Amino acid sequence: MNELEARGLVKQYEMGRSNLVVLHDCDLLIPRGSFTAIMGKSGSGKSTLLHILGALDVPQDGQVFFDGQPIFAPPAQRRHTTGIGDVLSPVERRRIRLRRTAFGFVFQFYHLLPELNVLENVLLARMIGASAWRWLSARAEARRDALAILQRVGLEQRLRHRPAELSGGERQRVAIARALVHRPRVLFADEPTGNLDAEAGANIMQLLHALHREGQTIVMVTHDAQIAQYADRVLRLEHGRLIAPRRGEDATARTTLGPTPPIST
Amino acid sequence: MYKLFLTFRYLRKQLIVHFAIAAVTLCVALVLVQRSVMGGWVEQVKQRARGLLGDVIVDNQSYAGFPLYEEFIGRISAWPEIEQATPVLYTYGLVRISSPGFEMTRPVSVVGIRYGEVIRVNAFEKGLFYEAYYPGTTHLGPQRQPMLGLDPNAAPVPSPMGGLVRPPALPEPYQSALETARRRHQERFGRPLDAPNAVDGPDNTFLREHGLAIIPGEYAFSETDAPELAGEPWPGLIFGRDIVATRQSDGRYKRRFVRGRLATVTLWATSIGGAVDPVPIKQAFRYADDSRTGVYEIDSETVYCDFDLLQGLMGMGPADRIDPQTEQVVGRTPPRCSQIQIKLRPGLDRAAVAALTERLARTYHGLLDDPSIRLDPREQSLVVGVTAVTWEQSQAHIIGPVERERMMVTILFGIMSLVAVALILCILYMVVLQKTRDIGIVKAIGGSSAGVAAIFLLYGAAVGVVGGVLGCALGVLTVVSLNDIQEFLIRLSPALRVWDQSVYSFDSIPSEVNPVELLVILACAVATSMAGSLGAALRAGMMQPVEAIRYE
Numbered sequence: 001m002n003e004l005e006a007r008g009l010v011k012q013y014e015m016g017r018s019n020l021v022v023l024h025d026c027d028l029l030i031p032r033g034s035f036t037a038i039m040g041k042s043g044s045g046k047s048t049l050l051h052i053l054g055a056l057d058v059p060q061d062g063q064v065f066f067d068g069q070p071i072f073a074p075p076a077q078r079r080h081t082t083g084i085g086d087v088l089s090p091v092e093r094r095r096i097r098l099r100r101t102a103f104g105f106v107f108q109f110y111h112l113l114p115e116l117n118v119l120e121n122v123l124l125a126r127m128i129g130a131s132a133w134r135w136l137s138a139r140a141e142a143r144r145d146a147l148a149i150l151q152r153v154g155l156e157q158r159l160r161h162r163p164a165e166l167s168g169g170e171r172q173r174v175a176i177a178r179a180l181v182h183r184p185r186v187l188f189a190d191e192p193t194g195n196l197d198a199e200a201g202a203n204i205m206q207l208l209h210a211l212h213r214e215g216q217t218i219v220m221v222t223h224d225a226q227i228a229q230y231a232d233r234v235l236r237l238e239h240g241r242l243i244a245p246r247r248g249e250d251a252t253a254r255t256t257l258g259p260t261p262p263i264s265t
Numbered sequence: 266m267y268k269l270f271l272t273f274r275y276l277r278k279q280l281i282v283h284f285a286i287a288a289v290t291l292c293v294a295l296v297l298v299q300r301s302v303m304g305g306w307v308e309q310v311k312q313r314a315r316g317l318l319g320d321v322i323v324d325n326q327s328y329a330g331f332p333l334y335e336e337f338i339g340r341i342s343a344w345p346e347i348e349q350a351t352p353v354l355y356t357y358g359l360v361r362i363s364s365p366g367f368e369m370t371r372p373v374s375v376v377g378i379r380y381g382e383v384i385r386v387n388a389f390e391k392g393l394f395y396e397a398y399y400p401g402t403t404h405l406g407p408q409r410q411p412m413l414g415l416d417p418n419a420a421p422v423p424s425p426m427g428g429l430v431r432p433p434a435l436p437e438p439y440q441s442a443l444e445t446a447r448r449r450h451q452e453r454f455g456r457p458l459d460a461p462n463a464v465d466g467p468d469n470t471f472l473r474e475h476g477l478a479i480i481p482g483e484y485a486f487s488e489t490d491a492p493e494l495a496g497e498p499w500p501g502l503i504f505g506r507d508i509v510a511t512r513q514s515d516g517r518y519k520r521r522f523v524r525g526r527l528a529t530v531t532l533w534a535t536s537i538g539g540a541v542d543p544v545p546i547k548q549a550f551r552y553a554d555d556s557r558t559g560v561y562e563i564d565s566e567t568v569y570c571d572f573d574l575l576q577g578l579m580g581m582g583p584a585d586r587i588d589p590q591t592e593q594v595v596g597r598t599p600p601r602c603s604q605i606q607i608k609l610r611p612g613l614d615r616a617a618v619a620a621l622t623e624r625l626a627r628t629y630h631g632l633l634d635d636p637s638i639r640l641d642p643r644e645q646s647l648v649v650g651v652t653a654v655t656w657e658q659s660q661a662h663i664i665g666p667v668e669r670e671r672m673m674v675t676i677l678f679g680i681m682s683l684v685a686v687a688l689i690l691c692i693l694y695m696v697v698l699q700k701t702r703d704i705g706i707v708k709a710i711g712g713s714s715a716g717v718a719a720i721f722l723l724y725g726a727a728v729g730v731v732g733g734v735l736g737c738a739l740g741v742l743t744v745v746s747l748n749d750i751q752e753f754l755i756r757l758s759p760a761l762r763v764w765d766q767s768v769y770s771f772d773s774i775p776s777e778v779n780p781v782e783l784l785v786i787l788a789c790a791v792a793t794s795m796a797g798s799l800g801a802a803l804r805a806g807m808m809q810p811v812e813a814i815r816y817e
């Protein structure tokens with residue numbers, strides 16, 4: 001059973017007269033419960049692919065299916081701009097809804113809101129989509145979930161801290177908590193350790209690995225083979241396409257890592 | 266929900282927004298003060314017209330006045346729309362009044378009124394001082410000077426200062442009138458009568474110290490120690506308050522003359538043709554009361570006496586008509602007045618008043634067709650010149666320009682307030698730019714474009730509400746304390762007097778805020794702030810999440 005299925009994705013950027021083709025007829029399957037790592041050189045289009053899979057960006061051609069349903073409108077009707085009018089389009093509304101219900105995103109640079117404390121950053125993901133009225137009744141449950149997930153990532157002591165008062169590793173764990181608090185079907189991680197030192201990075205990866213073992217579908221992008229080893233599938237993005245890994249750096253042979261280090265909290 | 270949450274979080278955390286709020290505050294305060302002061306001014310101009318005139322004014326703008334007012338009033342007083350009509354006479358003269366060591370002569374406008382009638386036509390009675398504390402004692406008929414004494418019938422009472430004191434009293438009917446006022450005041454307000462709009466004389470300071478009820482106004486003390494009426498009876502004269510009293514900075518008046526004091530008015534009679542008789546006419550009066558209309562021009566140069574008395578003095582009363590050729594008496598000349606003030610029954614609408622005004626003019630001019638009335642050509646020409654206008658029309662030449670001026674200044678200030686809108690636009694736009702990444706994040710975790718745009722609209726509205734409320738508070742505070750501010754400035758330097766009584770013709774700066782206007786201004790502040798945030802909102806809505814989150 002596939003959680004996500006991408007077919008024939010094309011993404012190009014117009015750069016003056018020439019076009020920069022980033023994705024070219026790119027196909028991909030993400031089985032449910034898998035932990036997929038997408039590797040590639042810097043600038044190869046990994047982030048672009050992840051954004052398209054996560055319904056943040058729109059490809060010029062191709063389609064992504066979630067639950068067998070296309071995420072984007074047919075290519076001819078696709079809009080590449082954003083605006084207030086989005087609320088009028090059912091496809092756009094569904095795309096936005098998927099982001100807050102089915103997908104969770106973790107970014108290289110954490111992207112927490114600096115004005116909000118840890119708990120509020122996590123709660124915001126639940127608040128979005130709830131009307132002020134509904135929030136009154138949903139608040140208690142959301143808070144319980146947020147506390148549980150923050151405990152899971154080991155930050156239950158830091159609820160009132162602002163992002164600026166946390167280390168990089170801690171911020172990334174808040175970001176993971178925010179991405180998970182609405183129990184997404186797919187967790188996307190774009191170089192989640194790219195900005196961390198080795199130890200903090202290992203911690204984050206152990207956390208992701210543990211989440212994967214609990215059944216969380218994860219799609220991660222990285223340029224670091226070490227990090228990719230935590231995944232059970234590794235794909236390479238080259239020349240706008242996903243290809244099988246080259247011999248010698250094959251990490252896909254293993255579906256699990258050796259003994260899993262204990263997850264530090 | 267996140268919209269409200271983020272709006273308020275940003276409102277608190279973004280320092281720069283406080284500038285936008287300050288701009289709104291200042292603009293709102295500015296417009297509110299301007300509207301209130303100018304609105305109050307227009308209102309005062311109107312009230313002056315209303316308070317000193319009737320609902321309808323009949324006159325001919327001539328110093329010679331016009332005849333047939335008795336006949337006219339006789340005809341119209343039975344009309345159901347007419348509540349009261351009264352003739353008024355205007356002339357000029359010199360008034361002279363003295364107190365020991367101080368005497369004063371002033372050119373004044375002398376107004377002849379029928380006291381009993383005029384108080385039913387306009388608000389004249391409300392502005393009287395002594396009448397308020399001694400109800401029923403003010404009149405323009407012959408009167409003597411009330412002298413304050415010690416009540417011969419009252420037993421001495423113990424004083425908080427020690428010893429016994431005898432309460433002072435006035436002669437009748439003044440004492441009873443004062444008792445009545447004291448009783449009514451106690452019943453209505455539950456506290457003893459005081460004289461809030463008068464400065465205490467030395468006697469009242471004494472009375473207060475000894476726990477005795479105060480005696481409002483100024484009276485001379487009787488030589489016999491008992492209350493008495495002294496001197497010859499003379500007709501009463503009501504002074505404009507600013508002639509006989511000095512306004513203090515706190516708005517109270519300090520009277521320079523005692524009640525009942527002798528005053529002399531010098532007049533010059535005018536013939537029907539307008540020739541002024543060079544022989545002055547002198548008439549003695551007693552200071553019966555003083556009147557405040559709030560219009561400085563009037564209160565500083567007007568005295569009021571009895572209509573029929575003044576008419577007689579001016580030679581405008583009925584007299585034998587002499588045939589210039591035969592030098593024989595051929596009848597009587599009709600008495601003349603300068604103006605007829607008419608009070609209408611309440612509840613008439615504009616159209617009804619307009620129609621009635623025309624009917625009044627027709628009725629008056631119709632008197633010429635009455636065969637029983639015989640006028641000579643000069644008198645007839647006076648009749649023809651008579652018009653009837655509503656009080657609004659009579660003041661239109663003053664009110665119209667003031668209203669226009671007020672509107673113009675409001676528009677001007679409104680345009681100035683666009684600066685605040687531009688400021689909000691800039692500031693919110695800056696916030697959006699600064700928050701680009703956050704907006705991308707919110708969109709990435711599921712916020713819609715409309716939702717993000719709504720944050721900034723709400724933000725604008727919040728700036729409007731906060732700024733508007735603060736501005737209203739500041740504005741109201743300013744308006745209420747404008748007179749104090751002016752007093753303070755004058756104390757620094759007399760050149761800093763902003764509100765010149767003689768220029769604006771009112772003795773104080775208007776200081777009332779119209780609550781409806783306040784709400785309208787508040788609503789405008791919120792609306793314009795939201796308009797100012799529109800650009801920022803659209804920009805935030807159009808932001809692509811991928812662009813925003815791609816980089817640190």
Ligand SMILES: Nc1ncnc2c1ncn2[C@@H]1O[C@H](COP(=O)(O)OP(=O)(O)O)[C@@H](O)[C@H]1O
Pocket residue numbers: 013014020022040041042043044045046047048049
């Ligand atoms: N908005 C854009 N306009 C033009 N070029 C872009 C834009 N976004 C990304 N690119 C280019 O697309 C390529 C792929 O970018 P990205 O997906 O971020 O690569 P990766 O994540 O693998 O480093 C890069 O060369 C980048 O410069």
Ligand SMILES: [Mg+2]
Pocket residue numbers: 046047048190191
């Ligand atoms: Mg990248």
